[in-house]
Amino acid sequence: MALLPSPPFEDSTVQSIERRTFLGTLAATAASLKEPSIAAPQQSPKRLLFNWDGSMIHCFGRAALGNPDGPLTKEQFSKLIFDPLAEQSVDAVLFSFGNGNVAEYQSRVLEWPGEADRFQFPESKTWHGGIPVDAADQYRNPQSLAEAGANPPQLVVNECHRRGMRAFVSYRMNDCHDGQHPKGTIPNPELPTFKRQNADWLVEDLDWWTALDFSHPQVQTLKLKAVEEFFDRWDFDGIELDWLRHTLYFPRGTEQENAHHLTRFMRKVRKSLNRRAAQRGRPIEVAVRIPERVAWCQAGGFDIARWIDENLVDSLILGQGLTSLPTLAEFRALMGTRKLPIYPCLTPIGNGYMAQPDEVIRGTAANLWNAGADGLYAFNWFYYGPWRKALLAEIARPERLAGKNKRYIATHRVAAPSGQPGADYVRYSTQGRSAGVPFSINVKSGSHTTELAIGADLRAQNDRPKQAHLWIEFEFLGDQDVLSVTCNDHSLEIPQTPRGVERKQMGKLLTPPANQGILGFPADRPVDNTFSGVLVPVPVELLRQGTNRLTFTLKRRTPGLDHDVRIRRLEVQTGY
Structure with missing residues (x-):
């Protein structure tokens, strides 16, 4: 297969850069920046933002x-992106075109995956976190699309707009997946030339050793050029x-003490x-x-109060792996009239869970809506085919969960x-930092109290469950x-x-329909979501x-057992 030539770098300080970004809403003039700008029209917040990790595809x-x-065709690539989406409910696709260090698209700023190793790829088929994969596909698929006239950013923009969805680039600011293998491990498809040749740009003494130090002007220049390319060449709605x-x-x-460097970068992006x-x-x-x-x-150097005050951002996406969000009001308090x-x-x-059941996803969505969210951001939704499309439509509107x-x-x-x-x-x-489980109890230490959020209005006529149970998984x-x-x-x-306490096999297998499934998971076997636990009835009132x-409270311990009892899992199931 012919290779697309690598374009020359546009700045002497730039040799490559990162490639992943994600969502947006409502843009406005940054008052502190004396630059031409255009204010976003007032509009309702988006309800469901969908982040697609292009590397998984x-x-x-x-x-x-x-x-x-052979490599993916344009039709197959589009099918993998859009078949899982509830198009009437997903307002925006935030597409990540790689790790932000190499480009899973034909770029004028960044290298292709594997280009730094002259397109030699690892022989190991478990290179990516132990999951079987052909590492060369991370290059072959996007390169083939670009060569066929369907450079992935252009394809994503066109297909989103054709379906009435907004297209955002999701840009990973400092992805370190290229550092999950020890230094000196070559070939490393995601490790770009600029990191290999500029070790002084990297943060010292980190477990994931390839992080870029944003106090270096060259790093900020590189990142900014990668951001700008998406808007110089393609019609994205935001980033x-x-x-x-x-x-x-x-x-x-x-x-x-270094937070001002990130704020300076945010000003450059906005300008x-x-x-x-x-x-x-x-x-x-x-x-x-954030x-x-x-x-x-604040601890991480993200001066969000200043970013908001200076109109450097238009919307906030909070966290990862959330089950509830009691801290949302903290961010509201930082906002003025805007x-x-x-x-x-x-x-x-x-x-x-390796793949959460529908009931769990609904419960989390209810919690996040009840916390005051303006919309939800779906992340690491690696399903292919339409089998969970209806679930996406449900979580996109809180009233649909009732x-x-x-x-x-x-x-x-x-x-x-x-x-x-x-x-x-x-x-x-x-x-x-503050997870609810696991925790341990023993006779001497007394009681342990934890909190669990329930987002539904259980007194509402249309959302009052007929029954409820507490699911507990114990150890020892x-x-x-x-x-x-x-x-x-x-x-x-x-x-x-x-x-003693009655224990049952709880949960069930998650089995996708034929020819559908989860990217990176074996297609020939279901996901095992079962565990041995205790089912405790809870009066709904x-x-x-x-x-x-x-x-x-552990009141008495079995003779001969000295270690603590451990609670590994807590869930409340509501049935209708």
Whole structure:
């Protein structure tokens, strides 16, 4: 296959750059910038933003479609993008065209995946996180599309607009997936030349060692050029600057003192895009994805209060792996008369599930809507085919969730030991800092209370469940243990057997229809969402919309068992 030539770099300081971004809403003039700009018209917030990870499509799309011989065609690429979407409910697609370091499109700024290694690719088929894949597909598929006249950014813009959806580029500001393998591991398709030749641009002493240090002007120049290319060449409606991929912008402990560097970059982006918006006669919206607490934003160097005050952003996307969002009001408090839309991140994987059941996704959506969200942001929705399209339509409108089974889950802690990949990028998230489970109880320590959010108005005539149950997964529970559980200070009756607390096989397999499935998952077997747990009936009248308190007390321990009882999972199922 002929290779597209690599265009020359447009700036002597630039050798390549990153490639992923995400969403936006409502753009306006940045008052502090004396530049041409164009204000966005007043409009209702978008209801559902859909982030597509293009790397997943390029890496796993051929296998999903049963096309082992050649690269993806334009029709196949479009099918993988749009078949899963509820087009009447998804308002905007935020497409990530790679990791922001190499380009899964023909670029005049960035290299192709593998170009730094002269298109030699790893022989290992488990290069990407242990999932079987042909690493060369990350180059072959987008290169073939571009060569056929369907450069992925142009295709995404055209197909979104044809369907009445807005097209955003989702740009990953500092993705470190190219650092998940040890230094010196070659070939490394996602590791660009500019990182190999400019080690001084990288943040020192990080577990994911390829993070760029944004205190370097050359880094900011490179990133800005990558952003500008999307609007110089294609008709995108806006951009998501994804600051959560990943959160490693400066040496540890210096994030707050270096925050002005990120603010300076945001000013450059706004100034540049305002100028381009004025030239084309319509706004370019800027969204940012940031941690879900203001304090965590400050800790990471994301001065969101200043960004809002200086009109550098048009909408906020909060968090990752959320199950609820009690901190949304913190961001509202930063806003003056210009109210920015807020979109919490809903991720259908994680928190105890490889692929969450419909009931869990509905419960999380209900929680996020009840928190005051203006819309939802779907992230890592790796499904192909239309089998979960109806579910997307349900979560896009809170009223559509009424009367449908839901399961409200506690956030699961994600921890990575220092020195291992992932230890850094979970540091500003509920999963890494304040998760509800797991926790331990013992006789001496007394009771442990945790909180669980329920988003539905359980008193509403159209959303009052017929029954409710508390799902609990224990570890190290003994046959003679005696424990109590209360819900909002009312005792619950734990089912018993002659051998102690009754345990059941809970959950069920998630089986996609034929020729549909989940990118990166084996197509020939279902996802196992079962576990051994305890099912505790909960009188519906004990539950309340909002925060619910669950208290666990271990009153007596089985003789001979010295370690703590551990609660690994907490969920409340409501049935209609």
